[in-house]
Amino acid sequence: MAIMTAAPAQWLRREADTSIIVAATIMVVFLIVAPFVLYPVFLEKALCFALFACAFNLLIGYVGLVSFGHALYFGWAGYLSAYAAKSWGLDPEFAVLTGTVTAAVLGVIAGGVAIRRQGIYFAMITLALAQMMYLVALRAKFTGGEDGIQAVPRGHLFGIFDLRNEMTMYAFVVVVVLAAFFLIYRIINSPFGEVLKAIRENELRAISLGYRTDRYKLVAFALSATLAGLAGAVKALVFQLASLTDVHWTMSGEVVLMTLVGGLGTIFGPIVGAFLIVALENYLAPLGQWVLVIQGAIFVACVLAFRRGIVGELASRLRVKL
Amino acid sequence: MFEILGVPSQALFGQLLLGLINGSFYALLSLGLAVIFGMLNIINFTHGAQYMMGAFVAFMLLQYLGINYWAALVIVPIIVGALGAVIERLFLKPIQRLDHLYGLILTFGLALIIEGLFRNYYGSTGQPYAIPDELQGGHNLGFMFLPNYRAWVIVFSLVICFATWFAIERTRLGSYLRAATENPTLVRAFGINVPRMVTLTYGFGVGLAALAGVMAAPIYNVSPQMGSDIIIVVFAVVVIGGMGSIMGAILTGFALGIVEGLTKVFFPEASNTVIFAIMIVVLLVRPAGLFGRSA
Numbered sequence: 100m101a102i103m104t105a106a107p108a109q110w111l112r113r114e115a116d117t118s119i120i121v122a123a124t125i126m127v128v129f130l131i132v133a134p135f136v137l138y139p140v141f142l143e144k145a146l147c148f149a150l151f152a153c154a155f156n157l158l159i160g161y162v163g164l165v166s167f168g169h170a171l172y173f174g175w176a177g178y179l180s181a182y183a184a185k186s187w188g189l190d191p192e193f194a195v196l197t198g199t200v201t202a203a204v205l206g207v208i209a210g211g212v213a214i215r216r217q218g219i220y221f222a223m224i225t226l227a228l229a230q231m232m233y234l235v236a237l238r239a240k241f242t243g244g245e246d247g248i249q250a251v252p253r254g255h256l257f258g259i260f261d262l263r264n265e266m267t268m269y270a271f272v273v274v275v276v277l278a279a280f281f282l283i284y285r286i287i288n289s290p291f292g293e294v295l296k297a298i299r300e301n302e303l304r305a306i307s308l309g310y311r312t313d314r315y316k317l318v319a320f321a322l323s324a325t326l327a328g329l330a331g332a333v334k335a336l337v338f339q340l341a342s343l344t345d346v347h348w349t350m351s352g353e354v355v356l357m358t359l360v361g362g363l364g365t366i367f368g369p370i371v372g373a374f375l376i377v378a379l380e381n382y383l384a385p386l387g388q389w390v391l392v393i394q395g396a397i398f399v400a401c402v403l404a405f406r407r408g409i410v411g412e413l414a415s416r417l418r419v420k421l
Numbered sequence: 422m423f424e425i426l427g428v429p430s431q432a433l434f435g436q437l438l439l440g441l442i443n444g445s446f447y448a449l450l451s452l453g454l455a456v457i458f459g460m461l462n463i464i465n466f467t468h469g470a471q472y473m474m475g476a477f478v479a480f481m482l483l484q485y486l487g488i489n490y491w492a493a494l495v496i497v498p499i500i501v502g503a504l505g506a507v508i509e510r511l512f513l514k515p516i517q518r519l520d521h522l523y524g525l526i527l528t529f530g531l532a533l534i535i536e537g538l539f540r541n542y543y544g545s546t547g548q549p550y551a552i553p554d555e556l557q558g559g560h561n562l563g564f565m566f567l568p569n570y571r572a573w574v575i576v577f578s579l580v581i582c583f584a585t586w587f588a589i590e591r592t593r594l595g596s597y598l599r600a601a602t603e604n605p606t607l608v609r610a611f612g613i614n615v616p617r618m619v620t621l622t623y624g625f626g627v628g629l630a631a632l633a634g635v636m637a638a639p640i641y642n643v644s645p646q647m648g649s650d651i652i653i654v655v656f657a658v659v660v661i662g663g664m665g666s667i668m669g670a671i672l673t674g675f676a677l678g679i680v681e682g683l684t685k686v687f688f689p690e691a692s693n694t695v696i697f698a699i700m701i702v703v704l705l706v707r708p709a710g711l712f713g714r715s716a
Contacts, residue, residue: 159522165522165525212701212704212705213704215704215705215708216660216704216708216709219458219463219464219521219522219525220660222464222522222525223464223656223657223660224660226653226656227653227654227656227657227660227697227700228701230653230654230657230697231694231697234694238690348649348653352529355526355529359526388537388541389541390537391533391534391537391540392537392538392541394530394537395529395530395531395532395533395535396530396534397530398526398529398531399512399527399530399531401526402516402523402526402527402530403512403515403516403527406519406523
C-alpha cells in the first residue's frame with residue numbers, strides 16, 4: 100500500500116512517545132485557553148468535527164479502508180440524539196448514548212456488507228449505503244425532512260449541569276472528545292491496532308499468519324462508525340439541530356478533506372485538519388458556492404503535492420511521530 | 422386502455438419507459454466508468470460532473486451560439502472528452518503509480534470544483550432545453566403514449582453501447598486496449614504508445630458521459646447537481662454488475678433502470694432506494710458482482 104504515513108523507524112520509538120506527550124499537552128493547554136479567546140460554539144463545532152475526522156482516520160489511516168460514506172453514522176446519530184432529547188425528553192447523556200448506539204448498529208450492518216469487497220469497491224459501497232440512508236432520512240417522518248429536527252433542548256447533564264450555559268457545554272464537549280481521542284490512541288497502540296496496521300500493509304500476509312482479517316476489519320469499521328456517531332450526537336446538542344446536511348454525501352467528503360489536510364494515518368492530523376477546515380468554512384461562508392470550488396481545489400492540491408498533510412509533513416521534518 | 426395487476430397500462434408502460442431511459446443513462450455512464458477503470462485503474466468520481474457538463478455545454482451552445490441538438494450530439498462529447506484528456510494529462514498521470522484511493526479523492530475534488538463553478542454561474546435551479554423539432558410529439562401505441570424523443574434516446578443509447586462493445590471486443594484497436602489493460606509494459610514493448618492510449622481512453626469514457634448528458638438535457642432540467650445525483654446510483658450499478666465486463670455493464674444498467682421503473686409503479690416509496698437495496702442483496706449473495714470475477 101502506498102498510503103503515505105509518517106511512521107518512523109523502530110529506533111525512534113522512545114523520542115516518538117515524548118513528541119506525542121508534548122503535542123497532547125499543547126492541545127490540552129490550547130483547549131483550556133481557547134474559549135476565553137475564541138467563540139465557544141466555534142470551538143465546540145471544530146471539536147465535534149475533530150472527533151469525526153479521528154474516527155474516520157482510524158479506518159483510512161490504520162486499516163487502509165476508504166469509507167466514502169461516513170456521514171451516515173455522523174448524521175443518523177445526530178438525528179437519534181436530537182429525537183431522544185426532544186421527543187422522549189431524555190437527559191443529554193442518554194440522548195448522546197442513543198445516537199451513538201444507533202451509529203454502532205448501523206456501522207455493524209453497513210460494515211458487514213461493505214467489507215465483502217475490497218479497495219475501490221469498498222469506497223463505492225459505503226458511499227451508496229450512505230446515499231440510501233440519506234434518501235431514507237429525506238422521506239422519514241421523524242427526521243422532519245427538509246426542516247430537520249429543530250430547537251433540540253440541551254437539558255441538564257446528569258440532571259445537574261445546565262448545558263444551556265455555553266461554558267458548561269464547552270467543558271462537556273472537551274471531556275467527551277478528549278476521552279474518545281484517548282480511546283482511539285489506545286486502540287491504535289494496542290495489539291488489536293497492530294493487527295489492523297498489518298492488514299493495511301499486507302492483508303494476504305495477515306491472513307496467512309492466521310488472523311481472521313474480516314473480523315478485524317468489521318470491528319474497526321464498527322468502532323469508527325460508533326465514534327463518528329458520538330461526534331454527530333454531540334454536535335446535534337451543540338447546535339440544537341439535526342438536519343440533512345449531516346447525512347449528505349458532501350459531509351462524507353468533508354471528513355475525507357479534513358483528514359487528508361491534517362495527515363492520513365497521523366494521530367493529531369485529523370484534529371488539526373478539522374480545526375483548519377471549520378475555520379476556513381466560517382471565514383469563506385459569505386462566498387457561497389465558491390466554498391465548493393475551494394474545497395475541491397484543496398483536495399486536488401493535497402493529492403498532487405501534499406499527501407502527507409500538515410501534521411504528517413511536520414512529523415517527517417522533525418523525524419518524530421505525531 | 423386496460424389494466425395489468427390493477428395498474429392502468431398507461432402508468433405501467435409509462436414508468437417502464439422512464440425506467441428504460443434511466444437505464445440507458447446508467448448503462449452509458451457505467452460503461453464509461455468500466456472502460457476508464459480497466460485502463461487507468463481509477464474510479465472516475467468526476468464522471469457525474471462530466472455528464473452534467475455534457476448537458477450544460479449543449480445548453481450553452483444552443484443559448485449563445487445557436488448550435489442545435491444534432492450538432493451538439495457530435496460536438497459536445499468532443500469538447501468535454503478533450504477537456505477530459507487534459508485532466509488526465511495534468512492531474513491523473515502524475516498519480517498513476519499511487520494507491521487507488523488518491524485517484525478517487527482527486528477526481529472527487531475535481532467534481533466539486535466543476536459543480537461549484539456551474540452552481541456559481543447558473544444557480545441550483547435547472548435550465549430548460551427544448552426537444553429538437555424533429556422529435557416533438559409522439560405515437561399512441563394503444564396501450565401507451567410513446568413520446569418520440571424518449572424512443573430516440575433508448576434506441577440511440579443502445580446503438581452507442583453496442584458500438585462501444587464492438588469497438589472494444591471485436592476490433593484491432595480494442596484488442597490493443599484490452600492487451601494494455603492486462604499488461605501495459607508488454608504492450609509498450611511492442612511499440613504501442615500506451616500513455617497516449619490511456620489519455621485517449623479517459624477522453625473516450627468522458628465523452629460517453631458527455632453524450633449521455635446531451636441526451637438527458639431535454640428530459641431532465643439542465644442543472645449543476647444533476648451529475649452528483651446520478652453518479653452515486655451509477656456506482657451502485659457498477660458494484661452490482663462488476664466492472665470486469667463491458668456487456669455486463671450495459672445489461673446491468675438497462676436492467677436496473679427497468680427494475681427502478683417497475684418499483685415506481687408498485688412501491689413508489691422505495692423507488693429511489695431499490696437499486697441500493699439490490700446492491701446489498703447482491704453483495705451478500707454474490708460478492709464479486711453479477712458479471713465480476715472474484716478479486
